[in-house]
Amino acid sequence: MIRCVLFDLDGTLVHFEYDDFLNEYFRAVTNTVAPLIEPRRFTGALVAATEAMIRDLNPSRLNSQVFVDDFFKRVNVSEDVLMPVFEEFYMTEFTKLRNVLGVQPHPKAREILAFLLHEGYDVVIATNAVFPLEAIEERMRWGGIAELPYNLITCYDTMHFCKPNLEYYEETLRIVGHEPEECLMVGNNVDEDIIAGALGLKTYLVEDFLLDSGANKCAPDFRSDFSELAEFVLSGKVQTL
Ligand SMILES: [Mg+2]
DSSP states (O other): OOOEEEEOTBTTTBOSOHHHHHHHHHHHHHHHHTTTSOHHHHHHHHHHHHHHHHHOOOTTSOHHHHHHHHHHHHSSSOHHHHHHHHHHHHHTGGGGHHHHHTOOOOTTHHHHHHHHHHTTOEEEEOOOSOSOHHHHHHHHHHTTOOSSOOSEEOOTTTOSOOTTSHHHHHHHHHHHTOOGGGEEEEESBTTTTGGGGGGTOEEEEEOTTOBOOSOOOOOOSEEEOHHHHHHHHHTTGGGGO
């Protein structure tokens, strides 16, 4: 019986092309720090530190620690100077990406989350834990799904692993106290989201913004566009799994 539903955020609950988002995010953050760090050096450090964070499987180091340690080895600006600039960025320039990308809430997104919470399911925002919480909550506002009583929002300040590592899902389930077979993972990325099936979670692939490198042979238990997912949830199908 399913007791917990985990949702990916980008391209699943919040509707935009992830590549477009990354391009605009990189452009905006690079401009913001340009007075302090030469743009090519900055983007190189950002990519390398993000990759280091995604690869790292040390259970005693938070994702944010791995990122910061790797990043500041690559740039000649101190953490004390740059971290407040990043924090300011997420409260100002980052919020403008919503209009740049033209993100509109899906009319059913909030409804299915509120429905599941009302029905007593635990609900997790299982977005890849590579961003600070503020940047995740901002994207949740873009999708009209902020400020619901979620059990967990995975972010880089609190998690020790990233997708597509199964350790990310093991840690997430440990925090919310569920066994894999009690969980349904909903996402648009075969490599990062549907991989959860390898641990025993049920999986639902949302195909509106489908991402699939072809590397992961895990087949989803269910697949459809977002509107059909909404029907699936609102007609009580999760109770029958
Ligand atoms: Mg996604």
